[in-house]
Amino acid sequence: MRTCPSVAMGCAQCPRFANAFYGGTDAGRAAAVEALRLTSRNVPPKRVIYRAGEIARELHILYSGWAFRYRLLTGGRRQILSFALPGDAISMRMLFLDRGAFSVQALTPCTICTFDRERFAAFVGAHPDVARRAELLCVESNAATEEQLVDIGRRTAYERVGRLILTLARRMQGKGMLNGNIGHLPLSQLHIADALGLTAIHVGRVLKQLHEDHVLTLHRAQFEIHDLPALERL
Secondary structure, three states: OOOOOOOOOOHHHOOOOOOOOOOOOOHHHHHHHHHHEEEEEEEOOOOEEEOOOOOOOEEEEEEEOOEEEEEEOHHHOEEEEEEEOOOOEOOHHHHOOOOOOOEEEEOOOEEEEEEEHHHHHHHHHHOHHHHHHHHHHHHHHHHHHHHHHHHHHHOOHHHHHHHHHHHHHHHHHHOOOEEOOEEEOOOOHHHHHHHHOOOHHHHHHHHHHHHHOOOEEEEOOEEEEOOHHHHHOO
């Protein structure tokens, strides 16, 4: 079985495969996906993985590390649209469109597996169970976008910051990335600010208040949730 230089294993041995939307426990499925994989590569932090407007001939799956989708506005203003965690596709819409209005940047050192976009889309269309999971992910993405719109438009800064960390914690829990209520969160205050329409200074004040209220603590890229019910009420 062909392997890639940055991910020295086939899809059948990949710890992400069983829970991936295109994966499962069937060895034949793993072999079929492996045949679609072009390569894998390591990406350093701050490197642009996809640039807005470019024709996307490849689909990227994040094997390790964090990345984020964003839009750049005039004057250098940035709006972060979403964060990608290990096992996530960089953008599910790239299954259906050959270009996007957003860019994607590595937040941490990343390893990405690269697939031919058109062949991968054909594979998804040929497998109803995979197509259904892909549809559900798109629905979940749209729902998350609606919540983000409500956050930025109507919720307080305190609510926004708390809800963002809770949402990421829940996603991390589903991927086995939490140790109880403790997790690694490599977001700076600026990343949080750009995701929530705030300033980094305001985010710092909110994090201090959340800590003083014994709701959660975020320090040196590690968070701990102290009062989950209080966080869920935000």
